[in-house]
Amino acid sequence: MIRPPEPDVRHAEALRDRFLSTLCHELRTPLAAVGACSEILGAGSAMPGSEPFRRFQDVLSRESRRLVRLFEALIAFERTAPRTPGDGRAPVDLAELLAEAAFLLEPLAESRQVRLKLQACQADTRIQASRDQLRQLVLHLGSNAIQFTPQGGAVTVRLESDAHHVSLEVEDTGVGIPEEALERVFERFYQVEVPFRQGAGLGLALCRSIAESHGGDISVVSRIDRGSRFTVKLPRDRESQHEDIRVTTTKSALVRESGSAEPPFIPAETRG
C-alpha cells in the first residue's frame, strides 16, 4: 500500500504514537488481572489454601511477570526504536555485523543443541545504517530462530547482494508458523501461541520498524514442522532509504506443502 507523502519526522512520530497507544492497551489486561486478584484475595472471599485461592495467587504471579516483560520490552524498544529516518547512520558492513552477531548467538545455539551456520557473501555488503539497530534486528531474528528450533536442528544466517539491495536471511528448521499467524507476526504484541512462549511480542514488530526506517522491508515464509525463513531486504544507498520509507510494505507469504510455485527454501542438508 502506498502511503501519501508526509514529512519523515511526522511519520516517525506517528509510528511512536501508535506504539504507545498499543502499549497502553496491552498493559490494561495484566493490570486488570493483578488488580482484580488483589481485590479478591484482599477481601478474603477466597479461602486460603482453597483451589480458587491458589489459582488467583498463580494469576498474580504470572501476570506480574507479564507486566515486567512488557516493561522490559518497552525499555528495549525505547533504546533502539528509530526516531527519525536517517538517525545515527554510518557505513556498516553487514558481513562483519553478522559475524559479530553469530559469535553472540553461539552460546544460545550450543545450549539448545542447534547448529548455527553463517553463509557469507563475496559481494560488497556495506550499507548506510544504524549499527545498533541492525545488530538488534539480527540478534532478535537469530535468537528467535534458535528458540523455535528443536534440538538437532539448524539455523542458517546468510547474506545476498545485488546492485541495489543487500538481503539478510535467517532460516531455521524449527516448528514453523501457523498460516493464520503468518500475517500477524510483525504486529506489536502479537504472539504465536506456543507452550514455551516468552517475551512480550514486540521483537518482530521492532525488527519491522527497524527495516522500514532503513527503507527496507521484512518478510517471512514458513512451513509447519519444516521451518521458517525471515528475509530483511535493505537498500544500499541513503537516498533510496529516504524515498523508500514512504512506500515500503511488509509482506508475509506461506510456502504450502505442495503445489506451490515458490522454490523450496530449506536446504537439502538441513532437511529431516
Add this chain to the structure above:
Amino acid sequence: MAKAKILVVDDEIYIVHILDFSLGMEGYEVVTALDGEQALQKVKTEQPDLIVLDIMMPKLDGYETCKQLKSDPATKHIPVILLSAKGRNVDQRLGFDVGADDYITKPFSPRKLVERVNALLDETNPQRMQA
C-alpha cells in the same frame, strides 16, 4: 426462581476465572466462552440472562458479536456489558452504537462489575429475584 445465568466471554483465561469466581460468589450461574463465535453458540444453547463480553478476541470480536446478538430478535433482549482494554471514548461510543447496554474498561474492580451486573439485571427485569 432459578438463578440468573451469566455468559462470560474473554480470550484471557485469567479474566474468565476472575469473573467466574466473582459472579459465582454472588450466586449467579456462570457459563463461559473464549471467543465471539463460541459465545454465539453458547447463547443459543444456554440462553443466558446477561452477557459480559470482551472486545479484542480472535475469530469474532466483541463489537461484531454484540451487533449480531442485538440484531437477532431471539437474543436482542439479553443485556450486554462490554468489558474491554479499549479505553478511549471512541471505543465506548462504538460499543454503544452496536447495542451494548454498559461498558466497563480494564482494569476493573470485580466488586463494582458485580454491582453493575446486579443493576442491569434489575433494570431489565424489575421482577427478578436475585439468587
